[in-house]
Amino acid sequence: xxxxxxxxxxDIRYETVPDPKIEEGRDAIIKVTSCAICGSDLHLFxxxxxxxxxxxxxxxxxxxxxxxxxxxxxxxKVGDRIAVPFTITCGECEQCRKGNFSVCETTxxxxxxxxxxxxxxxxxLFGYTHLTGGYPGGQAEYLRIPFADHTHxxxxxxxxxxxxxxxTDILPTGWQAAVYCDIQxxxxxxxxGAGPVGQMAxxxxxLLGARQVVMIDFLPERLSMAAAAGAITINPGEESVKxxxxxxxxxxxxxxxIDAVGLEAHSQILPExxxxxxxxxxxxxxxxxxxxxxxxxxCRPGGILSIPGVYGGVLxxxxxxxxxxxxxxxxxxxxxxxxxxDELIELIADGALDPSFVITHTxxxxxxxxxxxxFESRKDNCIKVVLxxxxxxx
Amino acid sequence: MAFKYGSNSSLSGADALVRGIxxxxxxxGVAELVAPGKIARTFGLEGKENLLRAFGAREIASGIGTLxxxxxxxxxxxxxxxxxxxxxxxxxxxxxxxxxxxNALLGIGAVAGIAALDAFAAxxxxxxxxxxxxxxxYSDRSGLPLGLEKSRGYYRQxxxxxxAVADRDARDDQRHSGxxxxxxxxxxxxxxxxxxxxxxxxxxxxxxxxxxGVALS
Numbered sequence: 001x002x003x004x005x006x007x008x009x010x011d012i013r014y015e016t017v018p019d020p021k022i023e024e025g026r027d028a029i030i031k032v033t034s035c036a037i038c039g040s041d042l043h044l045f046x047x048x049x050x051x052x053x054x055x056x057x058x059x060x061x062x063x064x065x066x067x068x069x070x071x072x073x074x075x076x077k078v079g080d081r082i083a084v085p086f087t088i089t090c091g092e093c094e095q096c097r098k099g100n101f102s103v104c105e106t107t108x109x110x111x112x113x114x115x116x117x118x119x120x121x122x123x124x125l126f127g128y129t130h131l132t133g134g135y136p137g138g139q140a141e142y143l144r145i146p147f148a149d150h151t152h153x154x155x156x157x158x159x160x161x162x163x164x165x166x167x168t169d170i171l172p173t174g175w176q177a178a179v180y181c182d183i184q185x186x187x188x189x190x191x192x193g194a195g196p197v198g199q200m201a202x203x204x205x206x207l208l209g210a211r212q213v214v215m216i217d218f219l220p221e222r223l224s225m226a227a228a229a230g231a232i233t234i235n236p237g238e239e240s241v242k243x244x245x246x247x248x249x250x251x252x253x254x255x256x257x258i259d260a261v262g263l264e265a266h267s268q269i270l271p272e273x274x275x276x277x278x279x280x281x282x283x284x285x286x287x288x289x290x291x292x293x294x295x296x297x298x299c300r301p302g303g304i305l306s307i308p309g310v311y312g313g314v315l316x317x318x319x320x321x322x323x324x325x326x327x328x329x330x331x332x333x334x335x336x337x338x339x340x341x342d343e344l345i346e347l348i349a350d351g352a353l354d355p356s357f358v359i360t361h362t363x364x365x366x367x368x369x370x371x372x373x374x375f376e377s378r379k380d381n382c383i384k385v386v387l388x389x390x391x392x393x394x
Numbered sequence: 395m396a397f398k399y400g401s402n403s404s405l406s407g408a409d410a411l412v413r414g415i416x417x418x419x420x421x422x423g424v425a426e427l428v429a430p431g432k433i434a435r436t437f438g439l440e441g442k443e444n445l446l447r448a449f450g451a452r453e454i455a456s457g458i459g460t461l462x463x464x465x466x467x468x469x470x471x472x473x474x475x476x477x478x479x480x481x482x483x484x485x486x487x488x489x490x491x492x493x494x495x496x497n498a499l500l501g502i503g504a505v506a507g508i509a510a511l512d513a514f515a516a517x518x519x520x521x522x523x524x525x526x527x528x529x530x531x532y533s534d535r536s537g538l539p540l541g542l543e544k545s546r547g548y549y550r551q552x553x554x555x556x557x558a559v560a561d562r563d564a565r566d567d568q569r570h571s572g573x574x575x576x577x578x579x580x581x582x583x584x585x586x587x588x589x590x591x592x593x594x595x596x597x598x599x600x601x602x603x604x605x606x607g608v609a610l611s
Contacts, residue, residue, distance in 0.1 A: 010463065012404040045404075046463040185547065203537050209547030220529035228536040230546075281458050343549070352548050357537035360530075369404040376463075377522050381530035 025072030062138025174200025262309025426450025438490020
């Protein structure tokens with residue numbers, strides 16, 4: 001089959017790889033109908049996440065049709081149309097039973113490596129480093145799904161791929177970020193990063209009843225998409241984030257802050273940005289935590305910081321004293337995708353949410369290698385790329 | 395690892411050029427750091443060994459930047475560095491004798507060529523990922539088909555309007571926070587009255603870490 005394969009920094013190739021096979025009884029194999037490039041795939045593209053090996057198939061936002069099922073898998077049958085949560089979950093361990101699916105204790109087959117890095121293992125992930133199991137990803141024609149009797153979302157026929165695909169990651173990630181904010185009707189929610197997750201978090205905050213949502217980003221096209229859902233927008237390249245937030249909140253700051261940027265933040269403060277870039281280039285820190293620093297300083301005392309943005313390792317110059325003394329609550333984690341599936345499908349089915357708004361580019365899988373730089377450079381007004389294996393090249 | 399450039403790879407010919415420049419820069423920087431005396435003699439720059447060492451450090455820094463995910467600023471900094479190199483070599487051409495003077499003149503020509511290459515590569519990197527068109531207007535992409543006003547609080551209202559649903563979700567909250575099964579969850583399972591209270595909705599995931607009556611110290 002054909003797949004997008006990681007070979008090193010900024011080196012993604014469209015290659016022929018062996019077809020996946022059923023390896024365990026609970027497995028299933030799908031023929032991929034749609035997959036997407038996620039913002040967190042760019043961390044792999046930039047080689048900022050440790051644990052990638054040349055030859056790894058990337059991609060963790062995937063859906064398709066079941067074409068083969070393992071002998072112990074009673075939950076799926078050939079022909080089922082499913083979306084695949086990016087977190088691989090057993091559904092049986094203590095964490096899964098609590099709904100903490102992203103820290104499933106069973107599915108990471110490189111648990112020792114994860115334990116050495118994070119202190120404990122986290123769930124296996126598709127196409128996202130050997131720290132999380134080294135499972136082949138879903139930017140491919142076919143995908144083997146381990147623990148597929150639990151790791152799947154059955155998609156109702158009336159929901160098209162363009163709406164269902166994002167149930168795999170960015171939609172529940174944005175939703176979880178907003179739910180973690182414990183939004184109250186008089187809250188101001190401020191979201192850093194108007195990329196796909198930030199956009200989903202914004203819609204989620206609205207549906208959960210936030211009085212006012214503020215969105216921060218440098219890119220005008222992203223801000224226009226945020227404004228479409230009622231956000232007040234701030235471009236840090238044009239105005240002071242601090243002054244505007246104070247103006248919007250009577251000088252008190254937003255009660256709830258969401259970091260939808262993560263480890264590759266750009267700071268509008270040049271010395272800070274150069275400092276982080278230099279330390280990152282010299283491998284003296286893995287992540288650039290500008291947004292985290294700013295959020296801690298901007299958030300109203302007693303507020304909540306919700307962090308869906310991905311961080312990979314060690315951060316520098318984080319004002320932890322401010323975090324502690326202001327009594328801020330931090331909620332973070334990879335998304336417990338299946339915890340949120342039912343309500344999100346319900347919102348889509350109700351016609352209250354249409355996540356397809358975020359798609360700006362649809363291309364054949366074959367064009368994946370050229371779509372990565374397009375997405376990376378934010379050129380061509382690119383916000384979200386969907387790849388389709390069966391689509392003909394233009 | 396072997397890099398592959400071309401239509402099947404996200405790496406382009408421009409990336410190959412930039413990586414070559416980055417590696418050359420680091421190599422030249424190391425040479426200037428470890429053998430400044432030899433370089434000084436070659437180009438008639440005796441007495442300027444410390445300056446050459448500083449240039450070496452600059453070359454290594456710009457090389458690292460050139461090999462980073464965003465090489466364009468480092469490439470432009472290399473162009474500025476090339477101008478400094480040419481000015482320094484001009485001193486060698488002015489003061490040097492014989493072969494050293496000739497080498498310095500050749501060096502100026504070579505650095506001028508490298509400067510042109512650096513500038514060309516920086517220009518190519520500006521085009522990485524395609525041209526930048528004017529910002530698109532996505533203001534018709536709300537993703538909220540009911541409209542903004544009906545959408546605001548839609549989920550909260552839906553939950554408070556349906557006691558059965560709210561009951562279920564409140565139990566889920568218990569499950570997520572660890573109080574699953576057993577008498578604890580049973581005892582605190584919300585009544586219909588609880589469900590109608592807008593404060594007790596699904597959005598309140600994660601129970602308050604301490605109940606109101608618990609003092610910290």
